[in-house]
Amino acid sequence: MKNPSIDTHPPADEVAQEPLLVVDNLHVEFATRQGVVRAVNGVSYTVNAGESLAVLGESGSGKSVTAQAIMGILDMPPARIPKGEVRFRGTDVLQLSEQARGQIRGQRIAMIFQDALSALNPVFTVGWQIGEMFRVHRGMSRRDANNKAVELMDRVRIPAARQRVNDYPHQFSGGMRQRIMIAMAIALDPEVLIADEPTTALDVTVQAQIMDLLAELQRESNMGLILITHDLGVVADVADKIAVMYAGRIVEHALVHDIYKNPAHPYSKGLLDSIPRVDMKGQELYAIKGLPPNLLNMPPGCAFHPRCPYGRPNCVTDVPPLYEISGTRGSACHYYREVLDGTVQ
Amino acid sequence: MGRFVIRRLLQAIPVLLGTTFLIFAIVYALPGDPIQALAGERRVDPILAATLREQFHLNDPLIVRYGYYLRDIVSGNFGTTFRGLPVSTIFEGKFAVTLKLATTALLFEAVIGIGLGLWAALRRGRWEDKAILAFTLLLVSIPTLVSGFVLQLVLGVQLKTSLGIAFFPVAGVQDGIRSYLLPGFVLATVSIAYLTRLTRTSLMETLRADYVRTAVAKGMPRSRVLGRHALRNSLIPLVTYLGADLGALMGGAVITETIFNLPGIGQQLFTSVYLRENPVVVGIVTVLVLIYIVANLVVDLLYAVLDPRIRYE
Structure with a gap:
């Protein structure tokens, strides 16, 4: 590791060998009254420029916490990062000073949130909130920033942007609000965009439009996109690769078509089987039995074993490592071969 | 914003009527005879008492008396005390x-x-x-x-x-x-x-x-x-x-x-309640209510300035 305090723009050769963003063995824990909650336990993933990674998992699986750790917007304390690195263009941003981090946050790594109504400030106009990026980070005048805001609103296809730039968030529909959130996030052409459940609060038809917009913006600007979701349905068309998280760990990572074709972890398989399908109409919908584990009191061995339909004796005792299946694929299941072959009973 | 201000101003009218009537009714429901209170321990001449009652409309029904009162207030007249002083001079300062x-x-x-x-x-x-x-x-x-x-x-x-x-x-x-x-x-x-x-x-x-x-x-x-x-x-x-x-x-x-x-007005209010100077009590409380209503109006307007969601509802 080189000295992390100064260099946010490493030389070109280093950029070539390192992916745009590398999360390496990241651990995040929260101090609570009941004890230490280990929300993220050794998560690693990479995102290249122009690539989209979908991070999939139930609530509490640590997917959002990982994203907030990348952004540096966790409240510390109670949160703590005891181990791990987040390397952005080769620099571990976790080691940077708050000031240096402020230069990356929002400008080079940006984030959009689930509920755009609560994520936008109710007392300022949307133009003010988008324009703020230019006024604060680029020192633009109020008028220029406002013009930029109109341009961005056009770019995310908000109709009559010029007339609506001085409206307040509550005067927009849910889908339009999320577009404003996106406009704000892409304002300074970030290299990485993290979208934390961007469509969860929206109607199904609007969901598709927002996903299309994100995909299109990514193609135009070659951003790395991290798409956090619990909805397998929305990622298929947009994502290049998927990381499935469970109880703070990645249990499977794979290229998107590989995982859809043949999951290598019982949990991913459960998620896929629980998507409603037209050809299964009339049959009972599959659901993974049980509940996600209590992070304060994790089961020994494989965290998924109490819910796993294929649980074997050693699943209770041995924590499975992330077995490498191929260059692009890994599974944290002792019996991934059987899961892949469909021979597991 | 203009319509919001007008609407809030109009809403203040029934509030003002309601509160003043309530105060009026409560104060006049207090036990004790204000004419007797004027004379302290001494007996009041019945003819004089009757004349004073007539003069201060004390024999009229409550609602009629409230009507007189309202008419006077609108013209800026807070009435006279039982001692003959205009209530507004007591307010002075x-x-x-x-x-x-x-x-x-x-x-x-x-x-x-x-x-x-x-x-x-x-x-x-x-x-x-x-x-x-x-x-x-x-x-x-x-x-x-x-x-x-x-x-x-x-x-x-x-x-x-x-x-x-x-x-x-x-x-x-x-x-x-x-x-x-x-x-x-x-x-x-x-x-x-x-x-x-x-x-x-x-x-x-x-x-x-x-x-x-x-x-x-x-x-x-x-x-x-x-x-x-x-x-x-x-x-x-x-x-x-x-x-x-x-x-x-x-x-x-x-x-x-x-x-x-x-x-200040607090001291005066206390004294007037004690002496059963009903016109003064009602007068003071009416002005207090007015101040209260105006203060609330200002709050509502400030609210609308601070929170745009209120303006458009």
Whole structure:
């Protein structure tokens, strides 16, 4: 590791060998009254420029916490990062000073949130909130920033942007609000965009439009996109690769078509089987039995074993490592071969 | 915004009618005969009493008397006392004293209360926060009666006798703004405590809001996140409290005015209730209600300025 305090723009050769963003063995824990909650336990993933990674998992699986750790917007304390690195263009941003981090946050790594109504400030106009990026980070005048805001609103296809730039968030529909959130996030052409459940609060038809917009913006600007979701349905068309998280760990990572074709972890398989399908109409919908584990009191061995339909004796005792299946694929299941072959009973 | 103002002004009319009628009815339902009260212990000549009753419309039904009263108020006439003085001459200067007292108190409250509250919220859980919370508990537990006399004694009397500093007058209103500092602070003490706690909670809640997280994620400096994104939102509930409190301060100034011998409306109200000077009581309370309504109107307008969601509803 080189000295992390100064260099946010490493030389070109280093950029070539390192992916745009590398999360390496990241651990995040929260101090609570009941004890230490280990929300993220050794998560690693990479995102290249122009690539989209979908991070999939139930609530509490640590997917959002990982994203907030990348952004540096966790409240510390109670949160703590005891181990791990987040390397952005080769620099571990976790080691940077708050000031240096402020230069990356929002400008080079940006984030959009689930509920755009609560994520936008109710007392300022949307133009003010988008324009703020230019006024604060680029020192633009109020008028220029406002013009930029109109341009961005056009770019995310908000109709009559010029007339609506001085409206307040509550005067927009849910889908339009999320577009404003996106406009704000892409304002300074970030290299990485993290979208934390961007469509969860929206109607199904609007969901598709927002996903299309994100995909299109990514193609135009070659951003790395991290798409956090619990909805397998929305990622298929947009994502290049998927990381499935469970109880703070990645249990499977794979290229998107590989995982859809043949999951290598019982949990991913459960998620896929629980998507409603037209050809299964009339049959009972599959659901993974049980509940996600209590992070304060994790089961020994494989965290998924109490819910796993294929649980074997050693699943209770041995924590499975992330077995490498191929260059692009890994599974944290002792019996991934059987899961892949469909021979597991 | 213009329509909002007009609508709120129109809404104030039935409120004013309702409250004045209630006060009118309650005061006139008080036991005791005001004509007899004029004469104290002595017997009143029945013919004179009857004449006075006729003159003051005391024999008419309540609703008719309220009608007379309303007619007079609209023309700016608050009536005459049973002693023959116009009620408005009794008001003279007294409302000004109480208004100055209440405004001073409100300023103390806003500056100290909001200041301490913001400080506590930003230092949540640390010793500063705990000290401020303990201090507010202390403030609410000391009655005005105690804090008034103690501060009067220590800052008004002993500071002068022992150190020769005669900055705070002991009583009266002869020293201009200085006369109002001590009583204003005493009047504000309890409200300071409430406002501190309200501010603390409000800012802490705002700091947890999603849009504050968004501002951080946008890479905004901490000062901007606090000063622009959080502060304005956390001010909204405080404005409500301050506006409502102006009325409470004006009405609740009786004890403070008595301790510091300020010739204000609180003292007058107390005396008038005691002497059963009903026209004066109703007159004072009517003006207090008016001030209260105006204060609330200002609050509503400020509210609309601070929170755009209100304007368009």
